[in-house]
Amino acid sequence: MRSIAEGLAKKQKEISVAEFFERNKQILGFDTSTRALITSVKEAVDNALDGCEEAGILPDVFVKIEDLGDDEYRLIVEDNGPGIVKKQIPHVFARLLYGSRFHSLKQSRGQQGIGISAAVLYAQLTTGQPAVVISKVGEGYPAHRRQLMIDTKKNRPDIIEDDMVHWDKPSGTRIELCTKGRYVRNTKHSIYEYLRSTAIVNPHARITLVEPDGEKTVFERATETLPEQPKEIKPHPYGIELGTFMKMAKQTDARKLTSFLKKEFSSVSHQKAKKILETAEVDASLTPQRLTLERAKRIVKAFGQVKLMSPATDCLSPIGELLIKRGLRKEMETLSPEFIATDKRSPAVFSGIPFLVETGVVYGGDLPRDERVELLRFANRVPLLYQEGDCVITEAVKDTNWRRYGLQQKGGSGMPRGPAIILVHVSSVNIPFTSESKEAIASVEEIQKEVKLSLQQCGRRMRSHLSKQKKKEKAKTKFILISKILPKIAEKAAETVGKPTPSIDDIIIKIMDIVWVDDSISYEDGITTVTVDVTNYKAKPQSFALYAALPDGGLVAGASPEPDEQAERYVRWNISKLQPAETVRLSLQLSELEDGDLDETELYVEGINPVNVIGVEKWEGT
Amino acid sequence: MEKRKQAAIREMKKVAEEIYNDLDGKQVPELEVPSRTKSNIEFDERHGVWKYGSNVTTRSATSLSGAQMLLRTIYTINFIKDMIEDGKSSTLRELYYISEGWEEGKFSSQNDSDKLAEDLEILTEHLREDMSLRPEEDGARVMGDLVVEEITRKGEKRRIHCQDDVGDSGYSIPYNVEKEKVKIRETGASLVMAVETGGMFDRLVENGFDESTGTILVHLKGQPARSTRRFIKRLNEEHKLPVVVFTDGDPWSYRIFASVAYGAIKTAHISEYLATPSAEYLGVTPSDIHNYELPTDDLTQGDISALQSELSDPRFNDDFWKNEIKLQLRMKKKSEQQALAKYGLDYVTDTYLPEKLAEMGYDT
Numbered sequence: 007m008r009s010i011a012e013g014l015a016k017k018q019k020e021i022s023v024a025e026f027f028e029r030n031k032q033i034l035g036f037d038t039s040t041r042a043l044i045t046s047v048k049e050a051v052d053n054a055l056d057g058c059e060e061a062g063i064l065p066d067v068f069v070k071i072e073d074l075g076d077d078e079y080r081l082i083v084e085d086n087g088p089g090i091v092k093k094q095i096p097h098v099f100a101r102l103l104y105g106s107r108f109h110s111l112k113q114s115r116g117q118q119g120i121g122i123s124a125a126v127l128y129a130q131l132t133t134g135q136p137a138v139v140i141s142k143v144g145e146g147y148p149a150h151r152r153q154l155m156i157d158t159k160k161n162r163p164d165i166i167e168d169d170m171v172h173w174d175k176p177s178g179t180r181i182e183l184c185t186k187g188r189y190v191r192n193t194k195h196s197i198y199e200y201l202r203s204t205a206i207v208n209p210h211a212r213i214t215l216v217e218p219d220g221e222k223t224v225f226e227r228a229t230e231t232l233p234e235q236p237k238e239i240k241p242h243p244y245g246i247e248l249g250t251f252m253k254m255a256k257q258t259d260a261r262k263l264t265s266f267l268k269k270e271f272s273s274v275s276h277q278k279a280k281k282i283l284e285t286a287e288v289d290a291s292l293t294p295q296r297l298t299l300e301r302a303k304r305i306v307k308a309f310g311q312v313k314l315m316s317p318a319t320d321c322l323s324p325i326g327e328l329l330i331k332r333g334l335r336k337e338m339e340t341l342s343p344e345f346i347a348t349d350k351r352s353p354a355v356f357s358g359i360p361f362l363v364e365t366g367v368v369y370g371g372d373l374p375r376d377e378r379v380e381l382l383r384f385a386n387r388v389p390l391l392y393q394e395g396d397c398v399i400t401e402a403v404k405d406t407n408w409r410r411y412g413l414q415q416k417g418g419s420g421m422p423r424g425p426a427i428i429l430v431h432v433s434s435v436n437i438p439f440t441s442e443s444k445e446a447i448a449s450v451e452e453i454q455k456e457v458k459l460s461l462q463q464c465g466r467r468m469r470s471h472l473s474k475q476k477k478k479e480k481a482k483t484k485f486i487l488i489s490k491i492l493p494k495i496a497e498k499a500a501e502t503v504g505k506p507t508p509s510i511d512d513i514i515i516k517i518m519d520i521v522w523v524d525d526s527i528s529y530e531d532g533i534t535t536v537t538v539d540v541t542n543y544k545a546k547p548q549s550f551a552l553y554a555a556l557p558d559g560g561l562v563a564g565a566s567p568e569p570d571e572q573a574e575r576y577v578r579w580n581i582s583k584l585q586p587a588e589t590v591r592l593s594l595q596l597s598e599l600e601d602g603d604l605d606e607t608e609l610y611v612e613g614i615n616p617v618n619v620i621g622v623e624k625w626e627g628t
Numbered sequence: 629m630e631k632r633k634q635a636a637i638r639e640m641k642k643v644a645e646e647i648y649n650d651l652d653g654k655q656v657p658e659l660e661v662p663s664r665t666k667s668n669i670e671f672d673e674r675h676g677v678w679k680y681g682s683n684v685t686t687r688s689a690t691s692l693s694g695a696q697m698l699l700r701t702i703y704t705i706n707f708i709k710d711m712i713e714d715g716k717s718s719t720l721r722e723l724y725y726i727s728e729g730w731e732e733g734k735f736s737s738q739n740d741s742d743k744l745a746e747d748l749e750i751l752t753e754h755l756r757e758d759m760s761l762r763p764e765e766d767g768a769r770v771m772g773d774l775v776v777e778e779i780t781r782k783g784e785k786r787r788i789h790c791q792d793d794v795g796d797s798g799y800s801i802p803y804n805v806e807k808e809k810v811k812i813r814e815t816g817a818s819l820v821m822a823v824e825t826g827g828m829f830d831r832l833v834e835n836g837f838d839e840s841t842g843t844i845l846v847h848l849k850g851q852p853a854r855s856t857r858r859f860i861k862r863l864n865e866e867h868k869l870p871v872v873v874f875t876d877g878d879p880w881s882y883r884i885f886a887s888v889a890y891g892a893i894k895t896a897h898i899s900e901y902l903a904t905p906s907a908e909y910l911g912v913t914p915s916d917i918h919n920y921e922l923p924t925d926d927l928t929q930g931d932i933s934a935l936q937s938e939l940s941d942p943r944f945n946d947d948f949w950k951n952e953i954k955l956q957l958r959m960k961k962k963s964e965q966q967a968l969a970k971y972g973l974d975y976v977t978d979t980y981l982p983e984k985l986a987e988m989g990y991d992t
Contacts, residue, residue: 483692490732491695496651498702502644502709508652516656517690 023102024158027127035392035443036128039077040195043187044391045443046081046125047071047197050181051204052115052388053122054085055211057179061088064232065211069201071189073218078133079187081125084180089143092150099126099139099181100154100163111359111435113236113322115388125183127156132186136166140180142173149173189218195391201225203382203389206333207325207431228332234323239435240272242317243282243309245357252302255294263305266294273315282308319353319360322433325387326350328559328603330366334429335602344370346605347467348558349460356452361434363456367464369412369471373425379413381421384431385439385447393446399430401449402457411465412472426468430457470623471606481522481620488514515586518543523552523609523621529601533563536596536607540581541589548584550614552592553577553625557604560596567592576610632758633712639752640705640759647698657698658688661747662897666941669896676905678890678943680750680897697744699733704744708759717760720745750897757804767801767855771833772844773816774863778802779809787813790844796833798847805855805862812866817844819990820863822907824848824875824884828965828976835977844869851884854895857902860888864904871904872988874981877912877922878962879934882944882953885909890943909948910984914956917963920980923970924961931962 031037035045051067058065063086072080090098102123126137142149153166191198201213205225210232213225241250260266267279274282283290286308288301297305325333327348334346348366355361383390383399394400400421408415408422415422438448447453492510500507522541527534542548553576556562562572569577579592596604610625643659650657662668662680670681689695707726711718718726724741727734735741745756756762774790776799790799802809821843823829829847832838838845846860863869873888875881886892889907891899917924927935935953938944944953956962968976 486732487689487692487695491692491699492689494732495647495657495689495695495699495702498699498706499644499648499651499657502641502702502706503648505648505652508648510651512654513651513656513689 023127023156023161024131026102027124027131030442033441033443034124035445036124039186039188040190041392042128042132042185043071043079043081043189044195044197044200046128046183046185046187047083048200048388049122049125050081050083051201051213054083054087054179055204055208055387056115057087058085058211059232059235062232062235063087064227064230065208066214067211068214068216069197070216071197071218073189074184077186077188079185079189079218081183081185082180084178086175086178089141089147089177089179090139091143092141092152095139095141095150095152096154096163096165099123099137100156102127102156102161111241111321112238113386113433113435115386122181123156125185126154127158129183129185130155133184135184138182140171140173142175142177142179145176147177149175191217198223200389200391202337203384203391204387206337206382206429207330207384207387207389209325209329209333209336226336228336229329233325236323236433236435237321239318239321239360240270242272242355242358243267243274243314244355245359246271246306246309248302248306251306252297252299255297255302258294260294262290263288263292263294263297264290272317278312278314282312285311316355317358317360319355319362321435322353322360322362324350324362324364324433325431326558327364328557328599330364330429330431332600332603334366334368334427338368338371338427341368341373342371343368343373345468345471347464347471349463349467351456351460354452354456356438356450359434359436359438361432361437361453361456363453363460364431364433365457365460365464366429367461367468368427368429369468370425373427375425376414376423378421378423379426379428382427382429383447384429385437385444386433387431388444390445390447392443393440396440397446398449398454399432399447399457402454403428403430403461405454406458406461406465408465411469428461428464430461432457470608474606474621474623477620481520484518488517492517511587515543515545519618520544521548521550521584521614521619523611523619525607525609525621527604527607529599532597534560534596534599534601534604536594536604538592538594538607538609539589540584540592542584542586544618545586547586548614549580549582550619551612551625552579552581552622553610553612554579554592554594555608555610557596557599557607559598560604561598562594563597564595565593630758632754633760636752636754636758637709637712639754640708640748643748643751644702644705647702656689658686658694659698659701659751660684660686661750664746664893664896666893666937669891669893669942671942672900675900675903677899677903678896679899696732700727700730700735700740700744701747703727703730703733704741704748708748708761712760717762719762719764720756721764723761746894746897755898755901757806762803763853763855767803767805767853767859768849769798769800769829769847770844770859771798771829772820772838773842774799774844775813775815777811777813791838796830798829798833798845801853801855801859803853803855805859810859812862815844815863815867815869817842817869819843819985820846820860820869820871821910822846822848822852822860822871822873822888823965824850824873824881825965828874831966831973832977835974837977837981840977841981848873848875848884848888851892852888854902857888857904860907861902861904864906870990871907872910872985872990873907874910874965875912876962876964877914877917877956878927878964879931879938879953879956881912882909882938882949883934886941886943908988910981910988912963912965912967914952914959916984917959917961918955920968922963922967924959924963924967927956927960927962932957932960 036042054067055065066086068084070082136153136155138153140149140151148170151169151171155164157164190196201215205213209228212227215223254270258266258270260269264279267274286304327350330348331346346368350364353360353362404420407418413422413424440446440448496507496510520543525538555576570580571578609622611619611622612625616624647657663683663685668681668683669678672679687694687697720742724735724738745761770790772790777787780786832845864871873885891903968980
């Protein structure tokens with residue numbers, strides 16, 4: 007967490023960075039040779055994606071791993087981002103903790119990381135080779151190629167060689183590292199899995215991987231739209247630490263405490279600032295730069311005693327339900343899943359820090375039936391591969407009763423088993439990681455609660471899908487009965503007794519005794535069409551209302567017949583006096599969706615006993 | 629065509645008519661057959677056997693399985709009708725395979741087709757032999773002072789003495805033991821002993837027990853085929869020979885005895901035709917296991933459940949069986965009839981059987 011990073015920064019003055027690195031290998035994510043390779047790629051890819059997004063460019067990231075023998079590998083990560091100006095290149099790649107913004111709060115991948123320089127240092131320490139960086143900032147500019155090492159005594163970049171090269175790309179950055187490591191694939195902890203997971207939560211990115219054996223994989227984009235840029239926000243007084251507060255007070259250019267509080271914190275008005283200082287019994291006109299520890303303590307305490315507005319939450323950039331679904335569908339295509347449920351929560355706050363939880367559950371298809379479900383954890387669009395057991399996401403998954411939603415779970419808690427993959431994404435301006443390697447989110451009650459609520463929503467969708475399938479399956483056997491078996495009985499019985507075949511229409515209605523709702527989904531030329539056939543297999547005419555829920559991201563482009571009501575989240579048709587054996591066809595055209603975005607239409611009925619209607623659920627209002 | 633077969637076709641047509649009339653009258657078609665469970669068998673005073681009671685199972689077209697049963701019934705009736713008219717017959721297994729071409733009416737296992745054949749017997753009150761259906765299994769073996777007259781497939785009468793005209797494996801009972809096929813001419817024996825296992829049957833034959841005691845030995849081959857039970861019943865009825873049953877000492881063997889003496893639950897509709905109510909159980913009883921200190925095996929969980937189920941089976945509801953079954957549940961042991969070899973190969977014929985038969989009041 008932040009305090010660790012600060013501690014590290016302080017120490018680095020006293021000991022050489024090499025020594026510091028050696029001591030802290032594990033929390034930096036370089037403790038095993040397999041993990042060192044993954045972490046190096048991860049730092050480079052995180053930078054590439056952040057850079058592209060900030061510049062408004064759809065990311066196209068190329069990753070290549072070459073086997074150099076003797077457990078040495080060359081890692082190449084290349085992007086189409088905005089490039090880095092020549093002067094900055096050494097600082098970005100060859101200086102530890104450069105540019106860490108300790109109290110800038112913005113949802114980003116790098117956030118408070120040790121960053122790419124750690125990978126450069128690891129490469130240098132294990133193979134003695136410099137990092138080779140090529141960067142070009144735009145069309146008409148030269149591409150600079152710089153070979154860098156880190157002066158481990160001073161934590162300063164050493165420029166080994168400098169030249170200009172020809173590069174076809176309009177702009178971008180490429181880094182090459184020679185590093186010790188071990189390349190594995192087909193395991194959870196592998197570069198391949200890391201990039202695949204990254205592709206799921208970054209559906210706007212194209213990622214190409216070339217593995218040591220020459221195998222090339224392209225993780226294609228699922229959308230051409232860039233995510234909205236997250237906004238930077240000021241810290242909220244709730245949950246601020248004393249040390250941070252003191253540092254902020256020293257660095258501010260405000261002259262009085264009131265203006266310091268108002269200017270550097272969110273949700274603090276002039277009135278509230280005065281009230282805080284009154285509560286703390288600190289003179290409002292004091293200069294912040296000269297604040298004593300004693301007074302600072304009183305102010306931080308007073309923060310908790312004054313009621314403040316929650317921080318603004320529009321600073322977050324979630325992925326969105328539709329894009330999560332697209333990402334999952336694209337990467338899980340080979341498993342042909344039966345159903346994908348997604349959910350997005352509203353923003354919430356812990357210790358004055360806004361965060362937002364999104365989840366997805368992939369169900370069925372070729373997923374193994376009896377194995378532990380796979381859990382994909384993400385923080386600010388970065389996959390978390392290690393320390394699953396220490397993560398609050400894992401805690402929340404274990405704490406959810408999955409048996410209710412059709413998965414197996416011993417004793418109703420713990421990791422569930424069954425044909426499912428669970429995805430959880432937490433975005434925040436400041437993810438509370440358990441350590442600097444950023445692999446597990448700390449146990450924060452608010453986050454755990456939000457994850458659980460979101461998973462429950464996915465679970466409910468999954469359950470209703472399963473129960474609908476089950477009911478339909480049951481009704482289908484009746485269709486076989488009335489369409490295949492009963493006519494044959496009539497035919498054969500007539501043949502045996504030598505009489506004409508009797509009509510069985512009335513008997514069919516007696517046997518079925520339900521209203522059958524059959525929906526299908528088709529896609530053509532950007533329009534998704536939902537067709538709903540409602541057939542009355544009951545002996546009396548039926549009247550009721552049928553609701554179709556509108557999917558996330560879809561816009562109604564047409565409907566027939568004209569719905570009796572169209573609201574933001576649904577359309578309603580009133581079905582009046584549907585005669586026995588009569589079928590009515592309802593259809594709905596939706597735009598803004600891609601092929602496959604809608605895999606199931608949620609249908610509800612009102613004004614009829616839902617037990618008698620197959621293929622729908624009871625309308626419970628919005 | 630034989631009269632009985634013509635009558636069977638008439639009865640089967642009535643079943644089809646019942647279904648047709650339901651359909652024509654806009655009713656969901658259904659058929660009722662007696663439930664074939666142990667809770668639905670009742671003692672028939674007149675015949676002294678156990679028959680189905682009044683509980684019925686309704687096969688209704690409202691459910692998929694019910695409709696499938698009805699379709700299979702119609703198909704089977706059609707098939708049997710055509711087969712009889714063509715002068716052919718088929719095995720129960722062939723009936724199962726014939727259904728391959730019946731699409732939705734296809735049987736899912738031979739167990740289903742066998743059961744349907746039994747249903748048709750109940751609905752038409754005709755034996756499956758009248759419907760030209762025959763079982764796969766052959767009848768068991770017979771050894772003893774007995775002369776039968778069989779009509780061979782060439783249509784010739786052949787007299788067979790079941791000791792002198794047969795090898796050591798005895799006379800083989802054909803699947804059809806009705807009078808038109810087999811006549812039981814004469815016998816010098818005074819007792820019929822039905823034996824469960826082939827090993828014991830061969831032991832008794834080798835020791836000459838049939839000759840020395842005037843006993844007709846019948847090998848049951850586990851759960852006895854209909855023809856074996858019918859043959860035993862005919863020996864009992866036509867020649868007034870008493871019947872004793874000699875099996876292993878475990879719950880499954882008691883059921884073999886019950887099917888010989890009282891009728892099997894599966895075929896309770898024809899119990900009066902197959903069961904020999906006067907048949908007596910000789911052993912091995914749980915008391916024998918104790919008295920003769922026979923080598924034993926532990927009862928399995930399945931054995932224990934089977935014994936408990938027999939305690940609620942009306943066929944075993946008498947003092948003798950209740951005491952023996954309870955004793956066995958306490959001992960938690962079972963023995964095979966061949967365990968008597970503990971005392972030597974001749975012990976069973978020299979000591980055990982004479983003692984047991986004397987106990988039951990027979991002279992040997």
